[in-house]
Amino acid sequence: MAVSDHVDFNTFMEGVKRRNAYQPEFVQAVQEVAEDIFDFIQDKEEYHAQQILRRIAEPDRVVSFRVCWEDDKGNIRVQRGWRVQNNNAIGPYKGGIRFHPSVTESVLKFLAFEQTFKNALTGLPMGGGKGGSNFNPKGKSVREIMRFCQSFMTELYRHIGADIDVPAGDIGVGGREIGYMFGQYKRITNEFTGVLTGKGLEWGGSLIRTEATGYGAVYFLENMLATRGDGVAGKTAVISGSGNVATHAAEKIVQLGGKVLTLSDSGGFIHDPDGITQDKIDWVKTHKTHRRGRIEDYCAEFKGATFHAGQTPWGVKCELALPCATQNELLGDDARTLVANGCIAVSEGANMPTDLEGVHVFKAAKLLYAPGKASNAGGVAVSGLEMSQNSARRSWKEDELQQMLKDIMSGIHARCLEYGQQGGGYCDYVRGANIGGFKKVADAMLAFGVV
Numbered sequence: 163m164a165v166s167d168h169v170d171f172n173t174f175m176e177g178v179k180r181r182n183a184y185q186p187e188f189v190q191a192v193q194e195v196a197e198d199i200f201d202f203i204q205d206k207e208e209y210h211a212q213q214i215l216r217r218i219a220e221p222d223r224v225v226s227f228r229v230c231w232e233d234d235k236g237n238i239r240v241q242r243g244w245r246v247q248n249n250n251a252i253g254p255y256k257g258g259i260r261f262h263p264s265v266t267e268s269v270l271k272f273l274a275f276e277q278t279f280k281n282a283l284t285g286l287p288m289g290g291g292k293g294g295s296n297f298n299p300k301g302k303s304v305r306e307i308m309r310f311c312q313s314f315m316t317e318l319y320r321h322i323g324a325d326i327d328v329p330a331g332d333i334g335v336g337g338r339e340i341g342y343m344f345g346q347y348k349r350i351t352n353e354f355t356g357v358l359t360g361k362g363l364e365w366g367g368s369l370i371r372t373e374a375t376g377y378g379a380v381y382f383l384e385n386m387l388a389t390r391g392d393g394v395a396g397k398t399a400v401i402s403g404s405g406n407v408a409t410h411a412a413e414k415i416v417q418l419g420g421k422v423l424t425l426s427d428s429g430g431f432i433h434d435p436d437g438i439t440q441d442k443i444d445w446v447k448t449h450k451t452h453r454r455g456r457i458e459d460y461c462a463e464f465k466g467a468t469f470h471a472g473q474t475p476w477g478v479k480c481e482l483a484l485p486c487a488t489q490n491e492l493l494g495d496d497a498r499t500l501v502a503n504g505c506i507a508v509s510e511g512a513n514m515p516t517d518l519e520g521v522h523v524f525k526a527a528k529l530l531y532a533p534g535k536a537s538n539a540g541g542v543a544v545s546g547l548e549m550s551q552n553s554a555r556r557s558w559k560e561d562e563l564q565q566m567l568k569d570i571m572s573g574i575h576a577r578c579l580e581y582g583q584q585g586g587g588y589c590d591y592v593r594g595a596n597i598g599g600f601k602k603v604a605d606a607m608l609a610f611g612v613v
């Protein structure tokens with residue numbers, strides 16, 4: 163007879179902390195999910211007996227490796243690389259690669275854990291993974307970035323494959339880096355397969371992949387607002403970040419008739435009371451992505467805007483907030499300020515941008531608050547569609563893909579409502595996303611037995 167494991171929440175979390183000492187981001191991500199799952203599985207004996215939560219919170223494997231490369235001056239540089247394969251119960255591991263000096267095993271484990279639930283929510287057959295390196299692409303020449311990407315893939319290639327693990331981009335990894343990594347994979351294996359997503363359109367990429375995360379976060383926001391008979395049109399929005407997700411979220415807000423007031427980067431934020439229009443967003447895209455410039459230069463280009471060094475934009479009065487930069491960029495006090503200033507909805511473009519205290523503030527205020535694992539799933543969803551197109555060796559049209567993205571975001575929203583409705587018209591989207599994602603993965607794990 164199976165021995166059941168009815169540990170309480172605190173005992174469970176003590177174990178997670180003990181086993182993952184010095185990995186605060188991973189512990190935070192597990193806690194946020196476990197808070198909801200404990201309640202949900204209380205009376206579901208099989209999940210306890212099979213220790214499903216404990217097993218999901220332990221990655222299938224963590225591959226860690228050395229990445230050596232030579233800089234333009236002939237110096238040998240040594241970086242760390244990782245691929246965290248968290249769970250493949252419902253499909254091949256899938257999740258981005260991040261190049262940023264803040265990358266650690268803890269950060270990648272949290273991202274791979276979150277990705278598992280997010281991918282399940284899309285309804286597509288994708289497991290959860292994440293990878294990256296503490297390599298800092300800032301200030302590097304194009305040749306240095308190419309050499310680094312090639313060296314990174316020279317080890318990574320043995321752990322991935324179109325039916326095994328399919329990485330994509332993330333912070334510091336865009337189309338150019340995907341191209342260098344795909345080129346090296348193809349060269350080593352002599353195979354042209356859909357082993358990476360976010361590829362160029364000429365070599366297996368999908369239309370709207372670039373826009374999908376930011377657009378998807380705004381489609382999710384529209385879905386939330388619609389539950390109150392409302393919409394984005396005529397509302398003010400505060401957005402953090404100025405990379406892929408932030409600029410495309412801004413673009414979609416503007417297309418739907420909203421007014422974007424801020425963007426930011428690691429140096430601070432710009433506030434443009436006249437609104438960041440499409441031509442200004444185009445300038446930011448070119449300046450940040452192609453020229454690798456700083457967001458503060460916006461103020462010299464567009465009069466009336468102000469730069470706030472070292473600050474996040476959450477103090478600017480708004481109705482909508484979209485954190486689209488990085489983890490833990492919106493803290494408890496920021497959440498209280500947003501609520502006090504009349505913010506009605508928050509849709510996370512980044513992964514875990516709100517810390518646990520902030521999440522609790524949003525929940526207590528009964529805001530329309532979407533966690534990243536639900537609202538930023540549009541990117542991985544279109545990556546999943548890129549995999550399908552690669553397998554079928556065909557390409558879908560832009561309007562078909564736009565419709566699929568909208569449908570997938572509505573589907574995720576519906577799944578959140580199914581598990582997150584609290585009565586009185588309030589939906590706890592965090593709970594809905596956690597339980598909706600967990601149930602699908604957990605039921606697949608039950609089917610496989612103890613593996």
Ligand code: NDP
Nearest residue numbers: 332333334375403404405406407427428487488512513541
């Ligand atoms: P980019 O590299 O394109 O942009 C990242 C942006 O965030 C830049 O403006 C960067 O500023 C800023 N940023 C990074 N680190 C910090 C920091 N520590 N403090 C303040 N600002 C910071 O990345 P993406 O737009 O692709 O990713 C943004 C977020 O969205 C991440 O959390 C990512 O995991 C998540 N995400 C991305 C997806 C995608 O499809 N790209 C899919 C799902 C989630 P600076 O230029 O100064 O570094």
